[in-house]
Amino acid sequence: MATVALQSLRKSFGKTDVIHGIDIDIADGEFIVIVGPSGCGKSTLLRMVAGLETVSSGEVQIGGRRVNDVEPMDRDIAMVFQNYALYPHMSVFDNMAYGLKIAKVPKPEIAERVETAAKLLQLEPYLQRKPRELSGGQRQRVAMGRAIVRKPAVFLFDEPLSNLDAKLRVQMRLEIKALQRELGVTALYVTHDQVEAMTLADRMIVMNGGVADQIGAPLDVYANPATEFVAGFIGSPPTNFLDAALVGEQGGRIGIRPEHIRLDAAGRLTATVGYAEALGAETLVHLRTEDGTQITVRQDATLPIPGEGESRGLVWESASAMRFDAEGRRVAAG
């Protein structure tokens, strides 16, 4: 159990800067999700905390101790990799025990810790198997088991679920969250999947091009995105953006979430209905305004679905419209 602090953390590979200074204080036991599109530097950030990448400038602290130049093994962390990185020639037991063996933990204690972890992860029947004899979900569990047995202060997850199928992903997501709660360990979790980010995070860091665009609780980030990028990245279907001029306002762009727009006979804006996707509980209606802006409206399934080619007015509350300036920064309403 430990706090983690990143202070103006920067990373450059040669002359290219990939992380442009990140600051965050992570509380003990907090679950932090780092989310962003590929190439935004989220994995690099995690690997810097792990000690697998050097720090170009700034500071990484774990448990109040500066660890910039500390080897990964001495940082009191454990990491779960995207492709699991299990040792193919070792049994599940040996895979989990390897770190402890190196740390010269006495044998009976190793056995006990591995068995406890195996019980927690329902891996007991597979302890003597080789990784290639396991399914994807089981391998994932072994990778987590390997992290658990070390009793680290911080868990690091690098897109751990992206190799699983959709159903398993949902299940493992819940398990990871439950596990982290149960163990009370601080966790850093990297993903490009915003649903994972929303569901797992106590707080999330939305990264964009090496910068933390916003750090905050998932619902806060959803309701009050700090930049146009965050508004577009978090939420599915994404926020609709339109030029402010289109609705007679000055400069910049306006973002409105699909669930905040209502279709009516007439409204602030007129648009032509494209196609509609009925998802059961809700319907997504795609429209196009006169100037060609694509708009998606999420409406309740009980509402009538407009026919293709029909004209509809778009209605929204002024309060739900988010205003962004030319640089994509949020501008206070009014």
Place this chain on the structure above:
Amino acid sequence: MADRNGMVEKRGGGLWLTHLGLIIGVAFIFFPIWLAFVASTVEQQAIVRPPMPLLPGDRLWENYSKALSAGVNAPVATMLVNSLIMALGIALGKIAISLLSAFAIVYFRFPGRKIFFWLIFLTLMLPVEVRIVPTFEVIANFGMLNSYSGLILPLVASATATFLFRQFFMTVPDELAEAARVDGARPMRFFVDILLPMSRTNIAALFVILFIYGWNQYLWPLLITTDPEMNTIVMGIKQMFPSGDDIADWPVIMATSILAMIPPVIVVIGMQKLFIRGLVESEK
């Protein structure tokens, strides 16, 4: 399996033709070996007088024990031991050195890494025969003529094996090395605990190839061993040939040839399973 059966059924009569072709091929290769075996079991006179016998005689025991204990210049048993030490030394030495150099090249970033790799790669173009004079000079100056180290050391460096292991190591996911690092394994620990077991089948395949390479060395042992006690078997056979008016003891020479074939055959058969797996399967 099912597919293969299907294929065979379709071909029907072609199958017999294929087998016939293969049998003829095998017989073609095997016949000289059979002749050698027959010649090693008969008396000297039976070989010299045509026609050559095609069935084994009754002198097997006498000829082989004579070869093993006395030979012509040196007892074959001694030469076999010499060959074995040399072949094992070359095979194991080459594997150890190439594993370590491949490990260094793939996993460590040091100045001149590329240059070293290409230097190693360049030596592929310089087989033993090309650099034999300078190598001989070096070994002679080190006083390693007529010694096992002289037989083994110059042949130990191997670009081929280094290259092979380099290619294999590069297919090992980086995350494995990182996971080991997080687990606290120092580089050599990672090498011994993770990389080495993963390369097992590659090592086995390479061992078979290199053992035979070492066993079949001819020119190099011929140059640096002047003492018959240090002769290796492959060159030893040639040394048995008569010079001038001596009479060749053909049955003993043939017995020696047959004996010289046995260890490589044992190695190949013994390691066949691992060998084939190493060639076809890339275990991840």
